[in-house]
Amino acid sequence: MTQSNRLNQGGRIDRSRRLSFTFNGQQYTGFAGDTLASALLANGVDIVNRSFKYSRPRGITAAGPEEPNAIVQLGASEAAQVPNVRATQQALYDGLVARGTNGWPNVQRDVMSWVGKLGGSFMPPGFYYKTFMAPASMWMTYEKFIRKGAGLGRAPTEADPDIYDHFNQHCDVLVIGAGPAGLAAALSAARAGARVILCDEQEEMGGSLLDSRESIDGAPASAWAEQVVAELGGLANVTLLPRTTANGYHDHNFVTLHERRTEHLADTAAGAGREGEVRARLHRVRAGRVVLASGSHERPLVYANNDVPGNLVAGAVSVYIRRYGVVPGQRLVLSTNNDHAYRAALDWQEAGREVVAVVDSRAKPDGDLVKQARDAGIRVITGSAVMEATGSQRVSGAKVVAIDTERFVVTGKVETLECDTIASSGGYSPVVHLASHTGKRPQWRDDLLGFVPGEVKGMHVAGGAHGVYALGETLTDGADVGAEAARAAGFEEAAAIAVPEVAVRQESPTSALYQIPHEKPPLRAPKQFVDLQNDVTAAAVELATREGFESIEHVKRYTALGFGTDQGKLGNINGMAIAARCLNRSIPEVGTTVFRPNYTPVSFGAIVGRHCRDLFDPERYTALHQWHVENGAEFEDVGQWKRPWYFPRRVNGKRETMHEAVARECLAVRRGVGILDASTLGKIDIQGPDAREFLGRVYTNKWAKLAPGRVRYGLMCKDDGMLMDDGTTSCLAENHFLMTTTTGGAAGVLEWLELWHQTEWPELQVYFNSVTDHWATMTVTGPDARKLMSEVTDIDLDREQFKFMDWKEGKVAGVPARVFRISFTGELAFEINVQANYAMHVWKALFAHGEKYDLTPYGTETMHVLRAEKGLIIAGQDTDGSVTPEDLGMHWAVGYDKPFSWIGQRALTRPDTAREDRKQLVGLKPKDPKVVLEEGAQIVLDPEQKIPMTMMGHVTSSYYSPVLESGFALAVLKGGRNRMGETVYLPMSDGSVHQAEVVSTVFIDPKGERQNV
């Protein structure tokens, strides 16, 4: 294939660098500086896709992010697949591989095309809802078929080889868009000294200056752009971000910018020779001020068959000719309602191709560009419009007719002009998308025939984004707004830059024109497309209004207007205008839908950044982590902590199962001695003369008399009386306590204490500080614990001197330690706290001495079994925010007669919390000892009852006990304490029913003698 539409000269491409690429399996060549779209047009490729719903052939329509048709799937390899790329925004690189997103099996001959040929009646708006909704069970089947047919692109099935990241940016002024207004604004703000970020989605900064026919200071407009970009690039206070789309505008001037760093070079960073570099970066910008200089989108006119390849937006024609040296056809008809579009005809003619006619809807257009066209010999047909395009694979002609826009009728005879390209322009729509992300509705301006951004605090709008279109005015506006933004950001001296000279052009006013009337009534005329990407026609919008959808939001949802990646860039205003005409209202009365992020698609990689793979979530390690890994621990995630779950050994050459390891570890603790790394427990240092009083208010039990050297277990409730956390607190000195919390509750409990201190009782003199990470905690427990401890410590371990619930200070293995005689296993236990940097030394010393006692490391699973055998709860497992201390049978830990009404006390006498039949904690003993009940299993009293059965409670903890040689469980059961000895039933999902006896929660050593030796 040759580049038949390529001009020999002109454009901003490098003809010395030939690039080869593949589209839909066919090889082509283009030049450096091309987009995929310009290269396809240069090669005369008319059909690039099939349409979403009707499967009609589609060609390139626009030249920017608003392109609705040329949506491609990019990527040479499976891992590099990227869906939903607009060919107009994809820079060409050597070896690029792409195919049209829709079209199954290919865009040229499409098996779905019969759907379109059968006509609109087959798939009216609401078609999916009406046809496929019933029976509901079939929706999944329909959806699969529809999605495949519709072809929304596909995700790669292999892992993305690239990396992405985030950049947190802060600036005084963020300028979005580097066209004339944005460049002038950025320069004003930058020269004032403000920290400026200037971003632009295109390959090259300059926006419309790059394809302008106008001169600035007597030189081509693009030269001014280059000069300003160069100056900005040399300033230390300016960050230039080309290839960067502002994709979301969030609260308080937080804007996300999606920067593509290697996608213009290859489909992977490695392919671009940039191994290890990020492919795309999301800048998270907090801007003092935002200058929205996002420009405008040209609206196409809505006429019959306006989707046939060869129908383009007028401005795109100029862009392809002037920036890429590509003329996308031979014979042009231009249909317009404004002066500016005339440049397409002038550019076309200057490129040496034929302009058949300019069809202008206005009666007497006489602006400078119109005169220029007439002077160049171009035929101008006034008071008329292109009513219909002819041709199926490519435009073959334009049916032109005189129209009465007021009455929406054709008024003359139809003339058919032979042509292969129809360019249309219905005026310009400011790009209000970003401003409306914040929830601010765009405002209609009758003088502009378009919506302008609503007022967003901290945002300034410049240039085309609020309807300032003439080049000279745009530059002035940008310069002023940039200075204004800088002043608002605190640069009080900021002044607008001196704006260069631009000749003023006389323009005749634009007329309001959206849809072109047809000689046939709308529902019988050939399809007039409003939203090309979503295949929404004018007839569909009209039908929606007839079916009673009056709100534009409903019309949008019923027809799919402006859905998906399109976000209504080309079609929204036309759709609203049509709805307004049908409803006999004005456009502002009908209103507009608002747009949501993202402006154009953002790769998931960029959203995720570095938070993936092994950095997906923090892993917290204790000081003993290395030992655990080296000793074969299996780990369990507890919050972000990695805790040893169990330590499987090799027995007779075979690795223990979890069941075997846990059984061994349990028996070791019950019969010998075991050791647990308990460092993850939350620890809070509490100091101050009112510490004791404070504890009495946040715990349910009494603290007034706890002496230094003693430890007490406490329950913490919320003010609704429900248990929130539990743990032991030790009195270190009269005004000094060390509180422990559950592993998961550590941060929450500290914040809870601060909340009450700061907001309710600031008069109490007390300070709280986290010391969780400072101390490493090791629990030595089992009948042999004292023997082992006595070998490594100078602390007097005599049972009378060092009682249960005492703590003492001394040295363990030569390291200063606090040792606590508390037990979560029911066995004799010593909890050793040492400064974490010394933990490994102490741990290893314990093992050196512990060998003769077969000191057994155990993990969280064994810890759970041991504590459950003793009926000791775990807050958050046996409780769920709806369980009171009374429900747990822990009234012994509740001080009803304390002087201060502690948190939760009042709620315990509310009628609901005082009910007799509340769910209460009980033990369950399965009738079959081999059964380990499922945690979460529901309890019923009558297994024969029909579904829905009366559920009486559920299992909260369940394990196999090697000591009991039986499964056992903790459960909450309605009125459970009065059901001791009763049999309850647990129906399982496979139809089986387990039986269990309601028993005490304490399965081993009910008198607690073993821990008190």
Add this chain to the structure above:
Amino acid sequence: MSEARSEASVGNAATFDTHPGADAGVTPESPLQWSRVQGRVTEEGGAAEQIRVIERPFLGHLVLRGGAITLDEAVRAELGVSLPGKPLGLVLDAEGSRSVQWVSPDEWLVIVPAGEEFELENRLRARLGDAHFAIVNVGGGQTLLELSGEKARELLMKSVTYDVHEHGLPVGKAVGTVFAKTSVVLRRPSEERFELVVRRSFADYCVRWLRDAGREYGLRVESASP
């Protein structure tokens, strides 16, 4: 039960020297021990990279709680520097090896050379007497990382949400902020370097993050000898 009372209790609060002493033959392990085993941290020194991260392990970290007026005089007397007078202030002594940082209106972080913290705590407690204050030794729970090099700022922009530009984080400022998916204390003690105070349990995550984010610039993580 009072016979069980700790001998080390001073006044109404218990102080505790966590160090075994040099003659005990106990080797401490810094929070980056596991990272070192995994090859993520090397000994100090080596070829220059665009970013250097150096751990300063085993320093004395004390949290001071109390009113500024209460604490200021004692801190000045015992440490030779004033309490930072404004929010987010960070002051260093003449040697640059002792610092006091504003954390909240009633909280300061003091970092001193290894082994000085216990004696300092006792001196401060003695000087503060019956005033309402708290001193908490947190040295085992956190470690200090120094960042330097021409790309250190870019690395931080990838990692923390705070504005690390000269305007946002001038010399003499310190903030608690978001770092990746955890939090750190970010300090600017001098023109040449930033400091991160990271929690022990998150230290390896932070190092892995820094290495990953810094790869494109070239980055080395080292640990200084105590």
Add this chain to the structure above:
Amino acid sequence: MFHIFCPYCQEYREEEEFHPSGQAHLIRPADPASVSDEEWGDYLFFRDNPRGIHHEMWVHRLGCRKFFNITRDTATYEILETYRMGEQPSITAANAEVRREQGVQTADGGWQTVGAQPENSRLNEETPS
């Protein structure tokens, strides 16, 4: 994403450093035992959910760990002021309209009234070293 002025750190910080903590100015009955079940239930469970001005408590969780209050417009997400625990809001649903009519600036240059001037540069100058 909100940009919140911490009245203790005296500067704007990113929302990620904070955590919302519910309605502000809730008053826990001084003598819980003396209030009725209904009153206690109101205190526990019932919260305002206005469209418009709302006072809510936030905590600077990853910064100074202090709780403070925010006056926020729930419809526009605008934060009108932040103030310390124990202080009263200067903008309320009752006076907001009056203030608007009187042309009272609720935010000046930045977003939030309290201490809206950036302190950073001054802070550095005044920090003793």
